[in-house]
Amino acid sequence: MDNVGVQSIEQPIAPVPPVPKKSNGLVWVLVVLVVFLSAVTVFFLWQNMQLRQQLAVMVQPVVTPSPSPSDSDGIADWKTYKNDVLGIEFKYPPEYSLDYSSNSFKEGDTVSILVPAPIKNAGGKVGETNIILLTVAKPVLSSLSLVEWLKGSVYSSYPGKFVVNKRLAGQDTVDVFDCGEGCFTYLFTKHEEKVYGVVYRSDVYDEKGLLQKNIDQILSTFKFTE
Incomplete structure (x- = not known):
């Protein structure tokens, strides 16, 4: 059968839709986010290191040098007594005097x-006299311990108790208290087979407490020079 008179009908070709281009916006967002997080991490690590360094400085002990007796409490201008034969030295106020x-x-x-x-x-007239504030004894040679020497001395009969302190040149001292005609404190220590003694009035009193303060300062300057 012939195809005479049959017209061919061409089907229209549907247009191909364009392929959308992939957007790089998400990639850039991820890149920026990674960079930001990295920067934050580095910042916190640096801050943590700074805090550690500050804490290390804070916990280090601060050593404050103790002032020496010669430059504290106004005794820099005090006089110095020194006995090279007996090997002792101490300071005393310039307005005080010495008696031998x-x-x-x-x-x-x-x-x-x-x-x-x-x-x-x-x-009723007011005058002025001198009273003994403090006396340093002549050292005594002894092979005994300090306590044994004291037990065999006249000081063992004193009613006051023996008290161990460190009040002369940083060494152990035994304090003996006695109240008879006035109250006195005897300090004894031993240095290089010698017993040293110091006695001062325990009943001194003045309104400002300067006498007792001066006694303490004199004792703080006591040292052995041998």
């Missing part, structure tokens, strides 16, 4: 420190 004729210790005295004190005579 006192007799406070049975073993004999080396030197006494005198302090001026006001007195009233029978007529």
Whole structure:
């Protein structure tokens, strides 16, 4: 059968839709996010390191040098007593004087420190005298321990108790208290087979407490020079 008279009908070709281009926006967002997180991480690591360094500095002990007696509490201008034969040295206020004729210790005295004190005579007039504030004994040779020496000495009969302190040149001292005609504190220590003694008045009093303060400062400057 012939195809005469049959017209061919061409089907229209549907247009191919364009392929959308892939957007790079998401990639850039991810890149920026990674960079930001990295920067934050580095910042916190750096901050943590700084805090560790600051803490390390804070916990380090701070050593403050103790002022020496010569440059503290206004005693830089004090006079110095030094006895090279007996090997002792101490400082005392310039307004005080020294006496070498006192007799406070049975073993004999080396030197006494005198302090001026006001007195009233029978007529009510105010004058001035010197009283012994502190006396340093002559050292005594002994092979005994300090406590054994004291037990065999006249000081063992004193009613006061023996108290161990560190009040002379940083060494152990035994304090003996006695109240008879006034109250006194005896300090004894031993250095290189010698017993050293110091006695001072325990009943000194002045309104400002300067006498007791000066006694403590004098004792703090005591040292052995041998």
